[in-house]
Amino acid sequence: MAGGAQDDRSVAERVFAIADAFERGDELTLSEVARRADLPVSTAHRLLGEWVAWGGLLRGDDGRYRVGMKLWRLGVRQPTARKLREAARPYLDDLLEATGEHVHLAVRDGLGAVYLERLSGPGAVRVISDVGTRLPLHATGVGLVLLAYAPSGTLEELLAQKPRKFLPNTLTSEKELRARLASIRATGVSRSVEELTRGAFSVAAPVRDTAGDIVAAVSIIAHAERAGEPQFVLGVRMAARGITAALVSGR
Amino acid sequence: MAGGAQDDRSVAERVFAIADAFERGDELTLSEVARRADLPVSTAHRLLGEWVAWGGLLRGDDGRYRVGMKLWRLGVRQPTARKLREAARPYLDDLLEATGEHVHLAVRDGLGAVYLERLSGPGAVRVISDVGTRLPLHATGVGLVLLAYAPSGTLEELLAQKPRKFLPNTLTSEKELRARLASIRATGVSRSVEELTRGAFSVAAPVRDTAGDIVAAVSIIAHAERAGEPQFVLGVRMAARGITAALVSGR
Numbered sequence: 001m002a003g004g005a006q007d008d009r010s011v012a013e014r015v016f017a018i019a020d021a022f023e024r025g026d027e028l029t030l031s032e033v034a035r036r037a038d039l040p041v042s043t044a045h046r047l048l049g050e051w052v053a054w055g056g057l058l059r060g061d062d063g064r065y066r067v068g069m070k071l072w073r074l075g076v077r078q079p080t081a082r083k084l085r086e087a088a089r090p091y092l093d094d095l096l097e098a099t100g101e102h103v104h105l106a107v108r109d110g111l112g113a114v115y116l117e118r119l120s121g122p123g124a125v126r127v128i129s130d131v132g133t134r135l136p137l138h139a140t141g142v143g144l145v146l147l148a149y150a151p152s153g154t155l156e157e158l159l160a161q162k163p164r165k166f167l168p169n170t171l172t173s174e175k176e177l178r179a180r181l182a183s184i185r186a187t188g189v190s191r192s193v194e195e196l197t198r199g200a201f202s203v204a205a206p207v208r209d210t211a212g213d214i215v216a217a218v219s220i221i222a223h224a225e226r227a228g229e230p231q232f233v234l235g236v237r238m239a240a241r242g243i244t245a246a247l248v249s250g251r
Numbered sequence: 252m253a254g255g256a257q258d259d260r261s262v263a264e265r266v267f268a269i270a271d272a273f274e275r276g277d278e279l280t281l282s283e284v285a286r287r288a289d290l291p292v293s294t295a296h297r298l299l300g301e302w303v304a305w306g307g308l309l310r311g312d313d314g315r316y317r318v319g320m321k322l323w324r325l326g327v328r329q330p331t332a333r334k335l336r337e338a339a340r341p342y343l344d345d346l347l348e349a350t351g352e353h354v355h356l357a358v359r360d361g362l363g364a365v366y367l368e369r370l371s372g373p374g375a376v377r378v379i380s381d382v383g384t385r386l387p388l389h390a391t392g393v394g395l396v397l398l399a400y401a402p403s404g405t406l407e408e409l410l411a412q413k414p415r416k417f418l419p420n421t422l423t424s425e426k427e428l429r430a431r432l433a434s435i436r437a438t439g440v441s442r443s444v445e446e447l448t449r450g451a452f453s454v455a456a457p458v459r460d461t462a463g464d465i466v467a468a469v470s471i472i473a474h475a476e477r478a479g480e481p482q483f484v485l486g487v488r489m490a491a492r493g494i495t496a497a498l499v500s501g502r
Contacts, residue, residue: 011262012301019307019325026330050263056270067329069360074270075326076383078318079277093344109320132327 007039014039018047019056019071027064080107081116084207084216087246091239092119092218098235101222102127104204105243106142107215108150109134111158113143116216125200125223138163138177139170139196141204142217147177148184149206149214155181169195189233193224201227205240210248218243258290265290269298270307270322278315331358332367335458335467338497342490343370343469349486352473353378355455356494357393358466359401360385362409364394367467376451376474389414389428390421390447392455393468398428399435400457400465406432420446440484444475452478456491461499469494 009017014037021028021036028036034044048065051057055070076082088105095103100121106113112134129135137143137150138158147154155177163172169192171177184190193201204219218240220232260268265288272279272287279287285295299316302308306321327333339356346354351372357364363385380386388394388401389409398405406428414423420443422428435441444452455470469491471483 010301012266012298013305015263015266016301016305016307022325022328026328047263050261050267054264054267056267067325069329069332069358069365071322072326072329072332073365073383073385074273074318075323077273077277078320078323081320081323082382107320114320114324131333132324134324 014043015047015050018044018051022057022065022067027060027062027066029064033065080215083247084243085116088117088207088216088218088239088243091242091246092117095119095218095220095235095239096121098231099220099222100124101220101226102129103239104129104142104217104219104221105207106140106146106217106219108137108143108146111137111154111161113137113140113146113217115142125197125221127197127200127221129221135196136163138172139166141190141192141195141202141219141221144171144180144190144192145184145204145206145217145219146214148181148190166196167194167198169193171195189237190219191227191233193227197221199224203232203236205236207240207247208244215247216243265294266298266301269295269302273308273316273318278311278313278317280315284316331466334498335494336367339368339458339467339469339490339494342493342497343368346370346469346471346486346490347372349482350471350473351375352471352477353380354490355380355393355468355470355472356458357391357397357468357470359388359394359397362388362405362412364388364391364397364468366393376448376472378448378451378472380472386447387414389423390417392441392443392446392453392470392472395422395431395441395443396435396455396457396468396470397465399432399441417447418445418449420444422446440488441470442478442484444478448472450475454483454487456487458491458498459495466498467494 017037021033030045034041052059055068057065058068059065092103096119102124103119104115105117106115115129115131115133118131137147159174165172171180190204200221201224202219202221204217206214207216209215218236220236268288272284281296285292288295303310306319308316309319310316343354347370353375354370355366356368357366366380366382366384369382388398410425416423422431441455451472452475453470453472455468457465458467460466469487471487
C-alpha cells in the first residue's frame with residue numbers, strides 16, 4: 001500500500017500511524033517507522049519532522065527516533081492510570097518485598113490487559129509483560145480477572161478473534177474460558193500455571209472502585225515451583241483489597 | 252484566528268494543538284479544546300473524533316474529553332523518563348520516608364524543568380509542581396541546578412524571555428542568577444527559600460549519567476521553618492549520588 005495513491009487514511013490517521021510504530025521498539029530508524037506505518041519514506045520523513053518539531057518524538061544524534069518528553073507529559077495526565085498507580089504504589093511495594101517476584105497492576109483496554117505497573121525482584125522469572133505492554137485477556141492472570149468482570153459480549157468478541165494458544169495450558173476454547181471465568185467470579189481469584197510463560201504461575205485478583213465496579217487487577221507472576229506457597233493468594237487478595245480501599249478513601 | 256482561512260498551520264500542527272489543550276486540565280469540553288487549540292468548533296470536533304478513534308483521547312459519558320490509554324502507553328516508552336524513574340524510585344522512597352515532605356525528580360526540557368516524579372508526605376507544604384508539570388528553570392530548586400549545568404547560551408536565552416518574578420525572592424536578574432549558578436557549581440547543591448512557593452524552602456542536587464553529564468536533579472521542598480535542619484542537604488545529596496550510581500551500574 002505504501003505507494004500513497006491508494007492510501008485512503010486521513011492525514012490525522014497517518015500522523016497517528018507514525019506514533020503507533022513506537023508501540024514496540026524504543027528506538028527506530030526512518031525506514032523502520034515508514035515500514036511499520038505503511039507510508040512512503042518521504043511521507044514518513046515529513047511527518048516525523050512534524051512530530052519532532054512538536055516534541056512528541058525526538059531524533060537522537062544517531063539518527064534514530066524515540067518518544068519525546070511531550071508524549072510522556074501528556075501520558076501522565078491519563079486519569080485512570082494516574083489514580084490507580086498512585087493508590088496502588090504502597091501495596092505493590094509491600095507485595096514485591098514479601099515475594100521477590102513480579103508484581104503487576106493492569107486495566108482492561110478492549111480485548112487487552114494494559115500493564116500500568118510492573119515491579120520485579122532481582123531473581124524473578126523472565127516475563128514478556130512490562131509497563132505499558134498490552135497483552136491478550138485470555139492468556140494472563142490479570143487479563144482473565146478483567147475478562148471475568150467485563151461487560152457482556154466481551155468474551156464472545158474475544159472468541160471471535162480466535163485467541164492464540166501461547167502454550168499448551170493457554171485457555172482458548174469457550175468451554176475452558178467460561179469455566180475459568182466462573183471460578184474467578186466464585187473465588188475472587190485467578191490461578192494459572194504456564195498459560196503464557198514457561199516456568200511461571202500467576203495469581204491475580206480484582207480491584208474495585210468507589211462504585212463497586214472492577215477497574216483493575218493485581219497479580220504476582222512467580223516461579224512455577226513456588227505455586228504451592230500460601231502467601232501468594234493471600235498477598236494478592238490483600239493488595240487488591242488495599243488498593244480498593246485507597247481508591248474509595250481517595251488517599 | 253479561529254476562522255480557519257488565515258490558519259497557516261499544517262494539518263499535523265492542528266492535530267497536535269488538540270493534544271496541547273490537555274497540558275493543563277484533565278477533562279475538557281469540546282468548546283474548551285477548540286478555544287485552547289485556537290480552532291473552529293467544527294474542526295476541533297472532527298479532530299477530536301480522530302483522536303478518540305485512535306485511542307489517544309477518550310470521551311466520557313459526561314461528554315468531556317480526557318487523555319486516553321494510548322497516549323499513556325506511548326508516553327511510558329520515553330527512554331529518559333523511564334530510565335531515570337526506575338533508577339530513582341528506591342532513593343526517592345527513602346528520602347520521602349526520612350523527611351515526610353515533597354521529593355522531586357526533574358529533567359531539563361528547554362527552558363523548563365519537567366517533573367518526572369513527585370512523592371509527598373501527608374503533611375507536606377502546598378506546591379504547584381506535580382508529575383508531568385513543567386516549571387521555569389529560574390524559579391525552582393531543580394530548575395536552577397539543571398540551569399547551572401545547561402549548555403552555554405541557556406541562561407542568555409532564559410534572560411531574553413524576561414523571567415517572571417513569582418515572589419519577592421525569585422531570582423530574575425542576570426547578576427542574581429549568575430551568582431546562584433556559580434554557587435551551585437561550587438557546592439553541588441541549590442538552596443532557596445520562598446522563590447516559587449510561600450512558606451517553602453528547597454534543597455536540590457544534580458544527578459549524573461554514565462558519561463558524567465548532569466541529566467536530572469533531585470529536590471526536597473519543605474516547610475520554611477525546617478530550613479535549618481541538616482538532614483535535607485544530606486538526604487538530597489545522598490539520593491542524587493545513589494541515583495547516579497544506579498544509572499552507572501544499570502540497576
